[in-house]
Amino acid sequence: MSIFIASDHAGYGLKQVLLKFLKDELLLDVVDLGCNSSRAVDYPDFAKLLVRNVKSDKENRGILLCGTGIGMSITANRTKGIRCALCHNAEYAKLSKEHNNSNVIAIGARFIDEDSAKEIVKAWLDADFTAGRHKKRVDLIDAD
Ligand code: RB5
Secondary structure (H helix, E strand, O other), rough: OOOOEEEEEEHHHHHHHHHHHHHHHHHOOEEEEOOOOOOOOOHHHHHHHHHHHHHHOOOEEEEEEEOOOHHHHHHHOOOOOEEEEEEEOHHHHHHHHOOOOOOEEEEEEOOOHHHHHHHHHHHHHOOOOOOOOHHHHHHHHHHH
């Protein structure tokens, strides 16, 4: 499993906080796909870059940050096989993995404080897909 993280300018500061948290406290390898400053960029570019990387292995996970998380989640969910959950708290994050097998989460950096963002990421990474009755529903997402 590889973990990827990306943001636009609005999510840049929180991305840096989460990168440090993932590396120094959770001792995980994370691939930072940018952006690299708080200079204005376009969130779809970074959502698409992250999605391409996450799609390369079904165990991969991705974390996206923008002002609201909305633009990132809308963009990510355009790609078949990506299940991006916009998470407002740790319970959303946990349930998005357990019930929806989310492989990407989006966080709104202008609305979620640093400690809550860390809780969201940790809860999501600790969670497992419960499959069972949820498997058929998740399969239906990608069915034609
Ligand atoms: C940037 O101002 C903002 O629109 C973006 O970060 C995001 O919130 C879009 O959904």
